[in-house]
């Protein structure tokens with residue numbers, strides 16, 4: 001996956017969430033509120049942004065589930081979404097502390113219940129990828145990002 005170019009943000013907003021399934025909806029509502037506040041009212045654009053946010057937050061929540069399927073809430077159970085308005089596109093970034101990395105696997109078989117999320121993001125995004133800490137530390141998580149064209 002490519003890396004985000006260091007493009008300066010015109011506006012930026014972020015929200016820290018607990019890594020629980022209900023947070024995905026909060027992230028969706030938050031995204032619409034911020035983008036509307038910035039003056040982006042095009043419904044298709046808002047829907048696309050919500051979908052991308054949903055997929056990235058869901059992946060973070062799922063990655064942080066323990067083996068028994070529950071997310072233990074500890075001081076390290078937080079994930080963060082950041083929205084940035086760049087000159088020619090918007091950027092969604094989702095940070096989580098899990099050491100695993102995203103691996104889009106190409107569109108799966110029609111019967112498969114899994115593996116479509118990042119492919120959907122790829123189809124909507126101008127670019128997508130992830131960043132890990134420069135020192136290669138596996139305890140500081142990673143940031144998965146996608147950028148979307150403005151309407």
Ligand SMILES: Nc1ncnc2c1ncn2[C@@H]1O[C@H](COP(=O)(O)OP(=O)(O)O)[C@@H](O)[C@H]1O
Nearest residue numbers: 059060063100101102103114115116117118119
């Ligand atoms: N934030 C993340 N942390 C760890 N692994 C991730 C993360 N996001 C994606 N992945 C990995 O990439 C795979 C593909 O993600 P995705 O395309 O959304 O499919 P699905 O979530 O249905 O498995 C996931 O199964 C997971 O192994």
Ligand SMILES: [Mg+2]
Nearest residue numbers: 058059117118
């Ligand atoms: Mg997914």
